[in-house]
Amino acid sequence: MNRLMTAILLVLAIAYVNPLFGKEYVVKKVIDGDTVQLESGETVRYIGINAPELYMKEGGSEFFAKEAARFNKKLVFMKKVRLEFDTEKQDSHGRMLAYVFVKNIFVNAELVKHGYAKVMIKPPNTKYKDVLLAQQQKAVEEVRGLWQEKRQDTETTYIGNKRTYTLHRPSCTYVKKIPDKSRITFRSRSDAIKIGYTPCRYCKP
Numbered sequence: 001m002n003r004l005m006t007a008i009l010l011v012l013a014i015a016y017v018n019p020l021f022g023k024e025y026v027v028k029k030v031i032d033g034d035t036v037q038l039e040s041g042e043t044v045r046y047i048g049i050n051a052p053e054l055y056m057k058e059g060g061s062e063f064f065a066k067e068a069a070r071f072n073k074k075l076v077f078m079k080k081v082r083l084e085f086d087t088e089k090q091d092s093h094g095r096m097l098a099y100v101f102v103k104n105i106f107v108n109a110e111l112v113k114h115g116y117a118k119v120m121i122k123p124p125n126t127k128y129k130d131v132l133l134a135q136q137q138k139a140v141e142e143v144r145g146l147w148q149e150k151r152q153d154t155e156t157t158y159i160g161n162k163r164t165y166t167l168h169r170p171s172c173t174y175v176k177k178i179p180d181k182s183r184i185t186f187r188s189r190s191d192a193i194k195i196g197y198t199p200c201r202y203c204k205p
């Protein structure tokens with residue numbers, strides 16, 4: 001093999017393993033702290049995190065939602081982004097599920113690091129779970145962003161499902177369906193939220 005051939009193969013190999021050479025998309029609209037729209041019209045929901053709701057059905061928005069949307073906009077609006085996927089490429093609303101990168105910034109992690117989003121573990125999409133949780137730990141310790149919200153526990157214990165990472169009030173009907181080996185008890189709501197649990201949509205703990 002001559003030298004030129006070797007050089008070409010090397011460049012191709014680097015391009016293949018280096019995500020910087022991956023396909024790029026342009027973000028044309030920022031919907032909120034964890035959702036954007038691409039120039040192609042497709043909606044992308046960031047995986048592994050959940051930013052506060054900007055427009056709720058009941059009206060108003062959750063604590064720190066506007067700040068989260070603004071920060072997300074600063075990171076990605078009209079920028080070229082790379083998308084990385086996990087096991088599920090789409091959610092039930094037909095949105096693309098992706099990890100988003102702008103140059104060397106991992107956007108999902110950056111939002112968590114500054115307290116603009118919480119880690120939301122949703123198996124089987126858990127590729128960056130440890131990276132995201134490490135960032136969240138710092139945000140919690142330094143009481144950054146949404147972690148400043150004061151919230152009193154209304155239950156003496158909360159029940160989690162270790163398999164789905166869902167958190168319930170003990171009285172929730174779904175608690176009875178959790179197999180013993182998947183059941184975990186938390187003494188406060190925040191103990192579970194800090195490690196990536198999502199509040200149940202029905203009992204809303």
Ligand SMILES: [Zn+2]
Binds near residue numbers: 168169200201202204
């Ligand atoms: Zn529940």
